[in-house]
Amino acid sequence: MNIRNLLTVAVTGTALLLGGCATSDSANVYKRSQMRNAATVQSGVVEQVREVRMEDSTGIGAVAGGVIGGVAAGRNIGGGSGRVVSGVIGTIVGGLIGNRLEEQLTSKDALEVTVLLDNGQRLVVVQEADQPLAPEQRVNVLSDGQNTRVVPSNDPPPGSRPSRGASPAALTL
Incomplete structure (x- = not known):
């Protein structure tokens, strides 16, 4: 040869x-071992997003x-x-x-996302840059104790949710 x-x-x-x-290392990809495992969810607001490189x-x-x-x-x-x-x-x-x-x-493009949680705690998560995130965006931080990911939230900010017993008529202005 x-x-x-x-x-x-x-x-x-x-x-x-x-x-x-x-x-x-995407927020959109789960390993088989993560299936059917409970994770905690904390809501917050993105403070900062910084582009970084992930090398392995x-x-x-x-x-x-x-x-x-x-x-x-x-x-x-x-x-x-x-x-x-x-x-x-x-x-x-x-x-x-x-x-x-x-x-x-x-090596991959990644994001370093700083989140201010609704409880006042701040945290930083680095994940693959395939999930669009921007400052002031509402997000959920999902954690199962080993893996943490930041994903967009559809929830309104705290204090703007109607109370559970409120009637639709009470919500109109």
């Missing part, structure tokens, strides 16, 4: 491996790239002790390339 074919197989395999490791590098890309680079360079460049040197250089370069590839495949 020549170097070009080996590198093509290596890059494709690394991309598939890293793609399989990617997980969603595992080191697999660097290791895979280093192995592939070392083997490819050691087998195809130089002879004798030159193969050892080219293998070491190939390992370093392959590791750097593999690490960079993994970072690009696993």
